Each structure stands twice: as structure tokens, then as C-alpha cells.
Amino acid sequence: MSENPMRDAISEAIASNDVILFMKGTPDAPACGFSARAAGALQALEVPFSAVDILPDPRIRQELSALSNWPTIPQLFVKGELLGGSDIIMEMYESGELAGALGVEQPDSDPEPADAQAPTLQIENRLN
Amino acid sequence: MPTAEDLRARIEAAIPGAEASVQSEDNVHFAAQVKAQAFAGKSRLEQHRMVMDIFGDQLGGEIHALSLKTETP
Numbered sequence: 395m396s397e398n399p400m401r402d403a404i405s406e407a408i409a410s411n412d413v414i415l416f417m418k419g420t421p422d423a424p425a426c427g428f429s430a431r432a433a434g435a436l437q438a439l440e441v442p443f444s445a446v447d448i449l450p451d452p453r454i455r456q457e458l459s460a461l462s463n464w465p466t467i468p469q470l471f472v473k474g475e476l477l478g479g480s481d482i483i484m485e486m487y488e489s490g491e492l493a494g495a496l497g498v499e500q501p502d503s504d505p506e507p508a509d510a511q512a513p514t515l516q517i518e519n520r521l522n
Numbered sequence: 523m524p525t526a527e528d529l530r531a532r533i534e535a536a537i538p539g540a541e542a543s544v545q546s547e548d549n550v551h552f553a554a555q556v557k558a559q560a561f562a563g564k565s566r567l568e569q570h571r572m573v574m575d576i577f578g579d580q581l582g583g584e585i586h587a588l589s590l591k592t593e594t595p
Contacts, residue, residue: 465582
């Protein structure tokens with residue numbers, strides 16, 4: 395048994411999801427403005443992404459921040475790399491950098507329909 | 523409870539040569555703009571980290587939110 399199953403579950407989620415947003419609440423029911431903006435930017439780009447609600451278990455945020463060396467939520471990872479928090483996500487969204495990083499069109503051109511959004515991951519139910 | 527002025531002073535003390543301005547309506551949610559030569563050559567992520575590291579565990583606690591804009595002069 396690894397001595398830190400939570401941290402392993404988080405790093406495994408980051409490694410196995412191209413686009414993953416750790417946030418407060420869920421994309422459809424965000425619990426904080428910053429998380430809402432970050433999820434909204436991804437939805438506006440119609441990019442499928444995985445979302446992890448950090449609220450159910452405070453250890454998620456603790457272990458995540460230890461891993462990413464980033465103290466606040468939300469945190470967006472693309473292909474295993476931390477892109478940043480809400481400010482950077484929004485700056486990149488407005489400049490078109492986010493669309494580039496995600497390999498999608500910036501919305502003002504006609505976005506192709508993306509497939510259904512990935513379901514919200516429940517990190518804690520992996521700890522059986 | 524920290525004030526915008528506290529944050530401004532601490533940013534400028536921690537990052538040599540930085541010019542910071544900080545706003546807050548409730549001393550819980552803050553917005554800071556920081557210009558510093560020390561940011562040169564650093565990614566936006568690292569620049570933001572430099573500022574957030576100043577406040578350590580206060581971030582997410584007393585400082586519920588710190589919205590950042592960083593730039594080099």
C-alpha cells in the first residue's frame with residue numbers, strides 16, 4: 395500500500411486526463427467565482443475536460459498544492475502540466491493562448507461540436 | 523485581517539524593486555498588479571508563484587482570493 399494514496403490518486407488523475415480542472419464545486423454547479431470562470435472558459439472553447447471537486451475532502455487540496463506548488467484553487471492541468479489558476483486561465487483565454495494550448499479553435503470562428511463533456515471524477519472513491 | 527496596504531507593502535518588501543498596487547473592498551478578496559524587473563525571463567506561472575509564495579498559508583485562509591496581474595517594466 396503506498397503511504398500517500400491521495401497524492402497517488404491525484405497524480406494518476408493528472409497523468410491520465412489530457413485536460414483536468416481541480417475546482418470548487420462542479421462545472422455545472424461551481425462553488426466559487428474563480429472556479430466558475432475557469433470552467434466557463436473551457437466550456438466556451440467546447441473542450442472536453444475532466445473536473446475534480448476538491449471540496450468533499452480537504453486532503454485533496456492539501457496534496458494537490460503540495461504536488462503542484464500552487465496554493466490556490468482552481469488549478470488547470472493540460473497534458474500533465476500546470477497551466478495555472480483562474481487569472482492565468484482567463485488571461486490565456488482572452489489572448490487565444492488557451493485555445494492554442496488545448497488545440498482548439500478560439501470561439502469567434504465556428505467551433506466544431508465537441509463530444510459530451512467528461513463526467514466529474516470522484517477522486518475520493520478511488521481510495522477503497 | 524490584512525489590508526490592501528499590508529499586501530502592497532509586503533509584496534514590495536519581498537520582491538526587490540517591485541512596484542505593486544493592491545485593491546480590496548472587503549480585505550478578503552484582493553486584486554494586485556505587480557511590476558518588477560525580477561519577473562524578467564520568468565513564465566507567468568513563476569511570476570504569480572513568486573507573489574503568492576510571499577503569503578504562504580494565509581492564501582486561501584485570511585486572504586481568500588488574490589487576483590494577480592504581473593508584468594516586467
